Amino acid sequence: MKKIIKWFLKIVLLIVLIAGGFVGYLTLTEYKPKPIEEIQIEQNPTLKVTQNQTISLMTFNTGYAGLGEDEDFVMDGGKKGRPDSKSVVEDYLDGIEGLITTHDADIYLLQEVDLKARRSYEINQVDHYKALLPTYHSTFAYNFNAVFVPFPVSLTDYIGPVKSGIQTLAKYQIESSERHQFPGEFSWPLRVANLKRAMLVNTYSIEGSTKKLVVVNLHMSAYDGDGSLRAQEMNYLKTFMETQTSLGNYVIIGGDFNQTFPTAVDIYPPKPGLYQAYPIEANFLPSGYIFGIDITDPTCRLLNQPYNPNSELTQYYIIDGFIVSDNITIDSVDVIQDDFKYSDHNPVYMTITLN
Incomplete structure (x- = not known):
């Protein structure tokens, strides 16, 4: 013994x-990024933004082409850590690219784009979208950069290495691009293999104007139990908007806020035991800004099960959209209702005019 x-x-x-x-x-x-880092610009076109111009944008959390209609995810109450095969990811990626090309936009704000990750079978999705839009500039910033994510579902189904982030593609010549690290982080050791949330800030000169067009792509925190990360990120975003107002710039902020917009709070109330997307405070927006959202359709679904619109366990959210400064007129905002075929998010499409 x-x-x-x-x-x-x-x-x-x-x-x-x-x-x-x-x-x-x-x-x-x-991964320990600096508070602000310059981002490399690729495929910079010659077309410039002009005054009184109408511009179309699409924001789309692509779910790393691994979270389409047949998928669930263990963090949302499902069973899986990644899709069953590389061909599944390739099929979802083809569908996402089809949505992008079918709904032609001047600027695309994409989130959860994998540069190289085990969960998406190491397909370089950044290069895929660059090749899809060869006349657009491309900028990319890490939102997730971990040598290994030790989150096992089983000995064979685990997340592993992840290099992923947010990608902006636009047909306009870009002046500068920066990655802004959001404040706040999980405590050690959880933080070492977790996301490092950021904003991708692109600045465009406007012909005939001393003002700039500032386009922000973001993917904010989820799974933040006490709300402290969300609060720090939103305070940073608010201060950023106030600074841009003082400069007189035109500002468009788009992406996955992972929070319910104030006017959408009661549309898809959380069901018992399922993940709740907390609301953005009704008085969050600083003076001079408005939301650009469509509340007629959901923009996201919970991955507690494969998509089933007839199931009582299907939970929807409205967490994707835009914020714009009041020197911009919103002409239209629409959710592209695609029934979550290729991602757990639906794209949101907006047209605006620079006043």
Whole structure:
């Protein structure tokens, strides 16, 4: 019996040492971006933004082409950590590209775009979208950069390495691009393999004007139990908007806010036991800004099960859309209702005019 206990203790000690070494490795390799970083611009076109111009935009959380209609996800109460095969991801990616080309926009704001990740079978989706829109500029900022995400569903179904982020593509010549790191983070050791949320801020000169067009692509925090991360991110965003107002710039902010817009709070109330998207405070917007949203259709579904519009367990959200400064007229905003075929989000399409 003493020998058995001795061997058992040795095994426990070995497991502790391995686990400690693994956490230490993740800590040493943790992605630690600067507060603001310059982003490389690729495929910069010559077309320029002009005064009184009408511009169309699409924001679309693509779900790394791995969260289409047949998928669920363990963090949402489902069973899976990634799609069953590379061909599944390729099919979803084809569908996403079809939505992009069918709904022609001047500017695309894409979220959850994998550069290289096990969960999407290492398909470089950034290059896919660049090739799809060769006459558009492309900028990309990390929102998730971890050498390994130790979140196992099973010994074979786990997330693993992830390089992923937000990508903006536009047909206009771009002046500068920056990654703005949101404040706040999870505590150690959870933070070392978690998302590092950011804004991708692109600035465009306007012919005949000293003002700039500032376009922000963002994907804000989810799974934030006490709301502290959301509060810090929203405060940062609010301060950013106030600064742009003082400069007199034209501002468009779009993406996945992971929060319900104030006018959409009661449309899809959370069902018992399912994930709740907390509301944006009714007085959040600083003076001079308005929301650009469509509340006639959901923009997101919960991944607790494969998509089934007739199921009582299907939970919808309205968390994707835009914020614009009041020197911009919103001509139209529409959810592109695609029944979540290729992502757990529907795209949102907006047209605006620079006043």
